[in-house]
Amino acid sequence: MIRTSMMLAVVGCALFAAPTWTQAQQNRDPAQFRERMMTAIKERMGATDDEWKVLQPKIEKVQTAQRNSRGGGFGFGGGGRGGNRGGADAAPAADQSATQKASAELRTTLDNKDASADDIKAKLAALREAREKGKAEVAAAQKELKEVLTQRQEAVLVTMGMLD
Numbered sequence: 001m002i003r004t005s006m007m008l009a010v011v012g013c014a015l016f017a018a019p020t021w022t023q024a025q026q027n028r029d030p031a032q033f034r035e036r037m038m039t040a041i042k043e044r045m046g047a048t049d050d051e052w053k054v055l056q057p058k059i060e061k062v063q064t065a066q067r068n069s070r071g072g073g074f075g076f077g078g079g080g081r082g083g084n085r086g087g088a089d090a091a092p093a094a095d096q097s098a099t100q101k102a103s104a105e106l107r108t109t110l111d112n113k114d115a116s117a118d119d120i121k122a123k124l125a126a127l128r129e130a131r132e133k134g135k136a137e138v139a140a141a142q143k144e145l146k147e148v149l150t151q152r153q154e155a156v157l158v159t160m161g162m163l164d
Contacts, residue, residue: 038056038059038060041059041157041160042055042056044156044160045152045153045156045157046152046153046156047153054148055145055148055149055153058141058144058145058148059145059157059162061141061144061145062138062141062142062145062162062163063162064141065134065137065138065140065141066138066162067097068097068098068099068100068134068137069097069099069131069134069135069137069138070099070134071097071098071099071100071102071103071127071130071131071134097130097134098130098133098134099127099130099131099133099134101130102123102126102127102129102130102131103127103130105123105126105127106120106123106124106126106127109123142162142163142164145157145163146163
């Protein structure tokens with residue numbers, strides 16, 4: 001009797017948790033996540049459908065430039081998303097930005113205990129150069145976006161960290 005009650009409780013919990021688990025799995029779809037984020041940005045900006053046709057590609061360009069300029073490097077061993085240490089969620093080399101590649105190369109060099117100071121210096125300089133180029137790309141994308149925004153829309157994007 002106790003065993004049957006426990007079994008029913010376990011089945012009941014599983015049935016109750018199933019929709020939550022399914023929803024969590026759906027939320028891991030990057031395309032759906034991006035779509036929800038873009039919808040939220042559009043609504044927060046108060047953009048009309050016609051405005052959004054112009055704004056969306058420019059906003060996506062800023063987001064991509066910002067993501068590429070960061071390049072991963074979460075410090076303390078890299079790893080995880082953006083760390084690109086070869087884990088299951090690491091971006092393939094072809095999909096990496098110049099900053100991500102330079103960051104990965106520096107980490108590889110640092111992992112080599114026999115790396116010379118000159119090797120480290122060269123990889124560090126390459127990372128700094130890639131980051132500067134990334135910052136320039138972000139600034140150019142932000143400037144292009146600002147040219148088509150209302151004052152309110154610009155203020156909203158500043159508060160969201162998309163614009164400086």
